[in-house]
Amino acid sequence: MSGKPIRVLVAKPGLDGHDRGAKVIAQSLRDAGMEVIYTGLRQTPEQIVGAALQEDVDVVALSCLSGAHLHLFPAVAEGLRKQNAEDILVLGGGIIPDEDIPALKEAGIVEIFTPGTNTVTVADFIKEKIGRS
C-alpha cells in the first residue's frame, strides 16, 4: 500500500454543535498519515458535496449527534452520486441507533461508527477500503 496520501473530508452536516468526536477523528486520521480537511459546523449536504469535489477527497466522514442523520447522511451520498462521485467513500459516526444503520447503508453510507469506537479501527477501515495508506 503506497502512493499519494489518502484525503479525507471530516464534515458536520446539519445544526448539531457537538464536534469533539469529529475533531478527534480528524486528528487521529492525520496522525495515521492521511490529509484531513475539517469543514466546521452547520454544513448543508450541498456544501459538503461541493467541498468534497473541490478538495478532491477519497473519503467523506460525516458526524451527527442530533438525531438528524437519517435526513442528512443519505442527502450527502445522493449528492455525490449526482455529481458522478460515487467512488468517494462515505462514512458516518455519532449517536446512531442500531435500527437506523441498515437504512443508512442502503443509502450508500458504507460504514457507521458508534460511540466507543477505537480511532485506529476507523483508520484501518479506510486504508483497507481505499487500498492504500
Added chain:
Amino acid sequence: MFERDVTQKIKDQKKKYEEKLDKLTAKRPERQAEFATDADIKINTTYTPDDLEGMDYEQDLAFPGEYPYTRGVQPNMYRGRHWTMRQYAGFGTAEETNKRFRYLLEQGQTGLSVAFDLPTQIGYDSDHSLSKGEVGKVGVAIDSLLDMETLFDQIPLDKVSTSMTINSPAAVLLAMYIAVAEKQGVTQEQLKGTIQNDIIKEYMARGTYIFPPEPSMRLITDIFAYCAENIPGWNTISISGYHIREAGSTAVQEVAFTLADGIAYVQAAIDAGLDVDEFAPRLSFFFNAHLNFFEETAKFRAARRLWARIMKERFGAKNPKSLMLRFHTQTAGCTLTAQQPDVNIMRVAFQALSAVLGGTQSLHTNSRDEAMALPSDSSVLIALRTQQVIGYEIGVADTVDPLGGSYFIENLTNEIEQQAAEYIAKIDDLGGAPKAIDFMQKEIQNSAYRYQKDIESGKKTVIGVNKFIMHTERPKDLLKVDPEVGRRQEEKLARLHAERDNAKVQQALADIEKAAVSGENLMPYIIEAVKVYTTLGEICGVLRNVFGEYQQQIVF
C-alpha cells in the same frame, strides 16, 4: 491552616515514611508508575498537614456562607433545603414535553429544565429549510407563544422554578415565558428561573451561536438590565463550563475558561453602565461532574473561592451575593457508554455525589441510555431516584462541606485554583475571553485528543469499552422521537400565520428593528412581539438582518 501541626516532628516522620515506601515499592511496584488526576495533577501516596503549609483557615476557607465561600454559599447548606433536583428534558412537541414535565414533578422533581431543539436554539422556525430533520430531536420545538402555552399547561409558574437552556435567542424565550406567566395571572416579580444566555461558550464549545460577539453581548446586557428592574428572582445567565468539559477540557480548564467568560460578561455589563452589585447577584454558573471523584469535589470548591476573589478584588463588588458562585451541575454525558449501559447508573451516582459534596445548588443526573438516545421514562426515573438516594438515604446532606479539612481535598483545591488563575492571566493577556476563543478551543481539543489516546492505550480504563468487555443486547425501550413532529409543527405554523393579526406582527417586527439599530433595550419590544404571536424565527430573522451572523473560525 494546620500551622501548629506542621512540626519538625511530622516532617521527620514523613521522611521516614517515604523511605519505608521506597523500599516497599522497590520490592513490589505499585499498580502504576505514577498517579495523577484527569487534569494531570500529581497524586501523592498520602497527604499530611505540611501539604497545606501557609494556608489560613479564615482567609482561605472560612465558615460556610462566608467569604471566600470555599465551604459553600449558605451557612447551613442542605440542612436547610436540599439542592434543586432538576432534570433537563424536552423532545418532540410541546404536548409531549409537557407530559414529561408533569411526570417528573409527580415523581418529586423540584424544578424544571427545558431542552429546546436545535432550530429553536439557532433561531429558525420549524418550517425553515435548515430545520429539516432536526425538529423536536434534541429538545422541544418552540416556534411561537402558542407552543410555550402548551409546554407549561397546568404547571403553575409561581410555584416552580424553570431553567431554560437557550443562548442566542434567550431574550425571545424569556419573553415567551413572561407572556405565558401573565396569562396564568403570575407577575414578573413572582417568576423564578434561569436562562443560559452564555454566548462565549457557544462560540468556544457548543455551537448554537447566531450573531457576532458584539451584538450578542449587547443582547445579554439588555437582559441583565431588564431583569434587574423587573424580574428580581431571575438568574440572568448561567455561565457554563459544562459544555467546555464535554468538548474535552480538563477540570482545570473548565474552571479557568468558565470564569474567564464570567469576567467578560461582568466587564461588558459594567461597560454598558450597570453597577456591579445591581446585576452580579443574579449571575449563576453551570458545571460538569466528571469521573475523577476527588478532583471534581475540589474543583467546585476552587471555583467558588476563585470567583469570590475575582469579584471582590478585580471588580470591587461589595454585596456578598455578588461574590457567591451559585451553580447547577450535570453529570458528564461524555462518560456514558453505549456498552453495558446499566453501568452508567453507577457512574452517574458517583458523579452526582461529587457535586453534592462540592456544594451544588441544583443537579441533573444523566440517564443510563443517553449514549444511544434521549432518555426513556424508566431511565430518567432511575436518574432522579439516584439524587433522592443521595439526598435522603445516605446522610451526606446532614453536615456542610464534609470533605473540608481533608489534607488531600484542600491541597487539590489549592492546586486547581492556582492553575486556573494562571490560565485566566494568560487569557487576560490575549485580551479577554471573547478574543481568546481560538486559544481556548485549541487547548480543549488537545485535552480531548489526549483523553481519547489514553483510553486507546489503556492508560485510562473505561469499563465495557477497554476492560471487562462483554456483549450485551441494546435496550429495547429506547425513546424514539416521532418522525411526524416536523410536519405537525409546520401545519401548526401555517394555521398560526393565517389566524393571527399579521398587521400587529409586522408593526412589532418594525419596532424591534428600530430598537436593534438605535441601541435601546430590546426586551420590552420582544415581549410585545411574542404576545401578538410573532414567531421566534421572525424575530431572529429581523435581528439577523441588523446584526449579521457569526462566522466560525475553524481551529484544527
